[in-house]
Amino acid sequence: MHTELSAAEKTRATMEAESIQSNFSSSTGIYTSPFPSLPLLPSSPPPSLPSFLLPSLPLSSHPAFIDSATSQTLTYSSLTSLTASISHTLTHSYSIRPNDIILLISPNSILFPPLSLAVMSSGAILSTANHLLTRRELISQVQDSRPSLILTTQSLYPKLLGLIPRPPVLIDHFLQTLTPSQTLTTTPNHAAALMYSSGTTGRSKGVICTHGNLIHVASALRRIWGTRNESGKKDVYLCVIPLFHMFGFSVFVCGAVAAGATVVVMERYSLEGVLEAVEKWGVTRMPAVPPMVVQMVKKREMAKKYDLRSLKEVICSGAPLAKEFRESFVDCYPAVVLSQCYGLTETSGPITLCDGVEGNLHHSIGRLIPSIEAKIIDVCTGESLPPNKNGELCVRGPPIMQGYLNNPEATSLAIDEQGWLHTGDLCYIDNKGLVYVVDRIKELIKYKAYQVAPVELEEILSTHPGVEDVAVTSFPDEEAGEIPMACVVRKAGFEMQKDELVAFMEDKVAPYKRIRKVMFVEFIPRSPSGKIIRRHLKDSDFVLQRPEISARL
Structure with missing residues (x-):
């Protein structure tokens, strides 16, 4: 006898079906990866990243890394032997010992990967720094990490001299002193890399990755x-993003080498250089940051001069990419898939990928990689949330960092007793297991009893024809607590007024989300990965004497 389901039973059945598809367990509140789990690492002998990557590679003439400008090539065979020789020289000629920290400061280069792997192979810990940092900024990082040796280039040598008792070692000179070695030293599964977080929401911290x-x-x-x-x-692959950053290091030194791919390395970014490299080397996949994608959209006419038929996918990460530019990119480059991925320095690289998601445009940041678990927790109660509910993304699994260097308090705040890393990002996971980033929780604007996400407002403002760049942040207000303020860079030739922007937003968002203050600025402070450094928007030097307008509350 057929019995019709009640409304509650239908709802429960729908939720169960959605949970299965999204890999969500309603009993534990945990989302799991749709990909099969990876095998556990062998406990004996203890693996190191170099011993995992290199001995398993065929000693072949297949190109591993190519210098885009000079065509100089490092084959997989030479990558293996060069890594071994560098490691041997560090140990025997420079007295490097296990757990010593070696700081590598260099622009992108085909020598960056073998130097990095050799440091790890010697038992030392690789640390990197942005070569664009000032001497003052570098002093702070060096005082925190206390490296035993600094490897660098001739142009960077002056600002690094005297940071540690031992003079910096020039990479070119170092390579002339190599002693041959045919074996790689394997090291225990201990700290391999010490990379510093971007510091966009506070003081930069050293992240220990094993x-x-x-x-x-x-x-x-x-x-x-x-x-x-x-x-x-x-x-x-085309390597334009910096190798000193975890995004670049994990994709090109770890992932691409593990896959036996070829990586074309550019020392510095230029759109023309990117287009030339894609055409010359037949680039198929290009990890990118949002400013690169935006420029490809804005200068689409330049791109028409190049043969880009080999390019199949652009993978954007590092910061939010406005919906307008996501959609415009696909219109401009219909044969290229635009996908996104997500990761942190604390997660040792990407932990979500859009692989297998249909279509040429992916608004989500993809699905969890193998062996990663996730929870979406209510920001106020800490309870785990089902699909399509906004909350803080927490992740757990083998890629999660060991902790912050010499900072147990910050480590305990980031990783709870159950091993969950609290990302600080407001996200949701849909019925298909796709993850979406809403905004940074700390950057949410608290307007009266409402929470306003700056990214949402930035995406809308960026569609105004007079806006070249924009960032939204909070501004203190006695009545509301905080109000949304837009910092806007005007396009050349536009005499746009501030009240015009306020009016532009009025019918596009709920009343509590409306822009209530506008400030015109010359630039938006961003990190190398394209993230808006919102704390700089509030620095007195940045806002001093900037003209502004306030709208009625």
Whole structure:
């Protein structure tokens, strides 16, 4: 006898079906990856990232890294032997010992990967820094990490001299002193890398990543992206994002090498250089940051002069990419998939990827990589939330950092007793297991009893024809607590008035989300990955004597 389901039973059945599809367990409140779990690392002998990557590679003449400007090539065979020789020289000629920290400061170069892997192979810990930092900024990082040795280039040598008792070692001179070695030293599964977080929401902290963290990311990227593309050939990656950053390091040194791909390395970014490299080297996949994607959209006419048929995917990460530019990119480059991924320095690289998601445009940041678990927790109650509910993204699994260097308090605040890393990002996961970022929780504007996400307002403001760049932040207000304030860079030739922007937003958002103060600025402070450094928007030097307008509350 057929019995019609009640409304409650229908709702429960729908939720159960959605939970299965989204890999959500209503009993535990945990989302799991749709990809099969990776095998556990062998406990004996203890693996290191170099011993995981290099011995498993065929000693072949297949290009591992190519210098985009000079065509100088490092094959997989030479990558293996060069890494071994550098490691041997560090140990025997420079007295480097296990757990010593070596600071590598250099622009992108095909020598960056073998130097990095050699440091780890010697048992030392690799640390990196943005070569654009000032001497004052570098002093702070050096005092925190206390490296035993600094490896750098001739142009950077002057600002690094005297930071530690030992003079900096020039990479070119160092390579002339190499002693040959045919074996790689394997090290225990201890700290492999010390990379500093961007510091956009506070003081930069040293993130300790183990060999196991990095091996897992390398394994996951190799499994998801595969070792060959659809045509049966090895992928060719274009490396424009900095290798000193965890995004670049994890994708190009860990993932691409694990997959046996070829990486074309550019020392510095220029759109013309990117387009030339894609055409010359047959680039198939290009990890990017939002400013690169935006420029490709704005200068689409330049791109028409180049043969970009080899390019199949652009993977954007590092900061939010406005919806307008996501959609415009696909219109401009219909044969290229625009996907997004998500990761932190604290997660040792990407932990979500859009692989397998249909279509040429991915508004989500993809699905969880193998062996990663996630929770979306209510910001106020801490309770786990089901699909399509906004909350803080918390993640757990093998790629999660060991902790912050010499900062147990910050470590305990970031990673709770159950091993969950609290990302600080407001996200939701939909019925298909796709993750979406709403905004940074700390950057939410508290207007009266409402929470306003700056990214949402920035996406709308960026569609105004007179806006070149924009950032939204909070401004203190006695009645409301905080009000949304827009910092706007005007496009050349536009005599836009501030009240015009206020009016532009009025019918596009709820009343509590409306822009209530506008400030015209010459630039928006951003990190190398394209993130808006919102704390700088509130610095007195930045806002001093800036003209502004306030709208009625």
